[in-house]
Amino acid sequence: MRMAVFGTGYLGATHAACMAELGHEVLGVDVDVKKIARLRAGEVPFYEPGLTELLQRNIENGRLAFTTSYEEAAEFGDVHFLGVGTPQRRGDYGADLKYVHAVIDTLAPLLTRPALIAGKSTVPVGTAAALADRVQQLAPAGADVELAWNPEFLREGFAIKDTLEPDRIVIGARPGGRAEGILRDIYASAVQAGTPFLVMDYATAELVKVSANAFLATKISFINAMAEVCEAVGGDVTLLADAIGYDNRIGRKFLNAGLGFGGGCLPKDIRAFMARAGELGADQALTFLREVDSINMRRRSRMVELATAASGGSLLGKNIAVLGAAFKPDSDDVRDSPALNVAGQMQLKGGNVSVYDPKAMDNARKVFPTLEYADAVTTACENADIVLVLTEWREFRDLDPDVLDGVVRNKVIADGRNCLNAPKWVQAGWRYRALGRSAS
Numbered sequence: 001m002r003m004a005v006f007g008t009g010y011l012g013a014t015h016a017a018c019m020a021e022l023g024h025e026v027l028g029v030d031v032d033v034k035k036i037a038r039l040r041a042g043e044v045p046f047y048e049p050g051l052t053e054l055l056q057r058n059i060e061n062g063r064l065a066f067t068t069s070y071e072e073a074a075e076f077g078d079v080h081f082l083g084v085g086t087p088q089r090r091g092d093y094g095a096d097l098k099y100v101h102a103v104i105d106t107l108a109p110l111l112t113r114p115a116l117i118a119g120k121s122t123v124p125v126g127t128a129a130a131l132a133d134r135v136q137q138l139a140p141a142g143a144d145v146e147l148a149w150n151p152e153f154l155r156e157g158f159a160i161k162d163t164l165e166p167d168r169i170v171i172g173a174r175p176g177g178r179a180e181g182i183l184r185d186i187y188a189s190a191v192q193a194g195t196p197f198l199v200m201d202y203a204t205a206e207l208v209k210v211s212a213n214a215f216l217a218t219k220i221s222f223i224n225a226m227a228e229v230c231e232a233v234g235g236d237v238t239l240l241a242d243a244i245g246y247d248n249r250i251g252r253k254f255l256n257a258g259l260g261f262g263g264g265c266l267p268k269d270i271r272a273f274m275a276r277a278g279e280l281g282a283d284q285a286l287t288f289l290r291e292v293d294s295i296n297m298r299r300r301s302r303m304v305e306l307a308t309a310a311s312g313g314s315l316l317g318k319n320i321a322v323l324g325a326a327f328k329p330d331s332d333d334v335r336d337s338p339a340l341n342v343a344g345q346m347q348l349k350g351g352n353v354s355v356y357d358p359k360a361m362d363n364a365r366k367v368f369p370t371l372e373y374a375d376a377v378t379t380a381c382e383n384a385d386i387v388l389v390l391t392e393w394r395e396f397r398d399l400d401p402d403v404l405d406g407v408v409r410n411k412v413i414a415d416g417r418n419c420l421n422a423p424k425w426v427q428a429g430w431r432y433r434a435l436g437r438s439a440s
């Protein structure tokens with residue numbers, strides 16, 4: 001099938017490469033000339049394991065190309081995926097739909113033959129219905145251009161697997177249309193493998209995405225609230241999570257207590273969801289998400305307090321090694337990164353903060369240019385009064401405490417992700433501190 005994918009950010013670039021991998025002919029489209037030039041040269045503008053190889057392979061075999069021309073894309077594609085960003089609006093909680101609207105308003109007038117527009121971006125409920133009407137007004141092919149909503153659930157770091165082998169495919173479509181059949185063909189390999197293929201109305205499909213993210217955020221904040229209680233009574237939140245996680249109804253996944261969630265999705269999605277519920281007169285239903293957000297943000301200040309206490313009550317003039325800048329491991333994404341937030345706060349309190357991350361250094365420098373950046377764990381830890389692990393990269397989880405012997409000034413480690421083997425560090429003579437657990 002011939003398709004265009006509009007937006008070549010995380011979602012769009014991954015989707016385009018994966019669709020080509022499935023055997024489709026794909027044209028990636030973006031208004032960013034530099035980004036398109038890099039993609040054409042086989043370069044992925046962000047870090048995602050395996051994506052560069054996938055991109056290059058499909059460019060070479062001729063199934064994947066990139067353009068900035070909407071005319072070329074409209075001519076080329078029978079299906080048009082929409083994968084542009086929906087960031088938080090400046091000054092309020094709602095989602096900014098300007099990129100989505102720009103694609104529709106530019107693309108629809110160019111559609112002169114039957115086509116399907118399949119939206120993948122995370123949008124406030126009600127958006128698809130409004131866009132479908134707009135497409136009808138603008139497209140010369142009129143009712144022959146259909147619109148479907150096909151939300152994307154990919155996680156950064158697992159983006160290829162999540163796209164090629166999703167745990168479900170959700171389609172929001174108008175009844176009686178061709179959208180379902182076309183999308184079944186596009187995702188034929190997953191459908192044949194037994195992936196649930198769920199067809200529903202636009203509003204429910206839009207809600208599936210935001211409610212899934214709201215649930216995940218709630219699960220993380222739940223365990224972090226338990227961490228606060230554990231801290232108050234001297235309990236251990238990691239043991240608690242293991243114990244409740246054995247209950248199949250609860251499950252152990254997404255119960256890792258620590259610095260909480262960040263990134264380009266969960267924080268902005270729960271806020272946009274609250275804003276939209278307010279507009280719809282259903283704000284009471286989601287007031288708990290305000291609490292989910294607050295618990296999450298509190299973990300960052302709690303981490304600073306814990307590190308301050310472990311440094312003798314003040315950070316002034318202290319050398320602080322921060323290991324981790326990305327919002328999670330296997331990603332170079334620093335959007336709303338809890339790790340960088342904590343690093344920044346500690347610097348503002350007078351600490352000399354040195355940051356190291358295996359992949360996110362360039363992005364971190366752009367957001368926090370005043371922090372110091374080291375080129376390796378040991379360089380970041382030179383003469384450190386305290387070492388903080390704020391993103392659970394394997395390199396940090398596997399760190400041998402003895403390697404830092406004689407490098408740091410004080411053997412104090414704060415584990416912001418409950419990811420280290422605590423007894424190993426204690427046996428090596430370190431003071432180990434972690435969120436949601438008593439001091440050892």
Ligand code: UDX
Binds near residue numbers: 266
């Ligand atoms: C998320 C959703 O998982 C995905 O389905 C959606 O499409 C986009 O948003 P992503 O942002 O890539 O994906 O990250 P995810 O793996 O969900 O982690 C989100 C944040 O939660 C990270 O900051 C992570 O460190 C944190 N987290 C996750 C925890 O603090 N504890 C956990 O137990 C799990």
